[in-house]
Amino acid sequence: MQAYVYEQPRELSETEFADYLNPATTAVVSIDMHRGHLDDSPDCPCPAPRARDLVAPLDAFHDRVRALGVRLIHVRSTLRANGEDDIRGIPAAWRRTFPLHVGPIPNADAHAIEGSRWTEWRTRVEPGDMRVDTKRRLSAFYPSDLDFLLRNQRIETVVLDGGFTDCCVLSTAFDANNHNYRVIVLRDLVRGTDDKLEAAALSMVSLHLGLVMESGELLRVWGQRPH
Template identity: 30%
Template sequence: MFTLDVQRTAVICIDFQTGVFTGDCALSYVGATEVLPKAKGVLAAARAAKVPVIHVQEMHRQEMVDFGRELDGAEPVHCLETWASTQFHPELAPIAGEFTVCKRRYSSFFATDLEILLRGLKVDTLVLMGSMTNVCVHYTAVDAHQRDYHFHVIEDCCIGSDWEAHRAALNAMAYLQKQSRIQQHEFVEAVAQKALCL
């Protein structure tokens, strides 16, 4: 049975941006329709249990000076700060008391203040969900692992670029931490008892 010390845990929502769910983004995704209601359930459970929630948003300057090597691969220009599709999806957007982190690259840790925020919250366990499983979620998990955080990835709350890449990334994360892959219902059940005590 999956258990979680909610006092030392934060939920990290990675790039749940409008275009991911509306199809108005330059990138292609699989699984977004199925993920939306499940991710909403995770947020509701975390909020009820007062688990800190951190929303990470990939955003690039309109002058495109911060892409670096991102455009060398399969991805076209994406997530410009002036695009409506770059904004948080309204059904998964931060509410009062939650935190936001803007990133210019794939990992939520790279050149952001995420680690300062996590230290301030006194957490050592991260629960990850978001898009894309095989890029930003995976790279965030790797950086969390290398910083000695425990992490769990809610696999049915992650959106991949394609199904093969999605599954491969989940396997790669489980290679780093054996018990890292969980389902949405496991997280909800793990925090439900805490919510009843509040």
């Protein structure tokens, strides 16, 4: 099978990585594909424009995931409407540091407020999918019940897609690894702040946290295995 190590394609033994590739003990975790990142409007509170072109490919990939019987979990950032999780408490660090790079974000205070249009999904969520709606910081594990859900489903491997590669995806990959899950990141179905940071994040994953693969290659491998 083909994976990427430090951004270079490598042929790896499926036997050696068989424990990463069992569909029966795997969940796909799709991160933050909501309007607060993906809306094409000037008041989008935390724009991730490079991820907008992922919506259709993710929907197509998730359809294949469902057809194979692999579990699918959608995770999104959600903050209490009164701001006690963030701007009226100890604000998330990105609110102060990210604008140093991108400039002021005029509507940032509206990011991820529960009940607002900014938490509406842009990718398709089907009734049989699972959801985690309490991601409050960068990692999908904190302070949500994702770990509880995965362990209750007897999941051993998490496959990550969504955005940002160098932010929430990378933070989730580290946390998943620290919780002793096997990690796969889909390089064609994540997007970073820019090409440089995306490549750096994927390189870190490949060296320290798990496998970096293309979604089509993972589907091919899954299709050859019992479910």
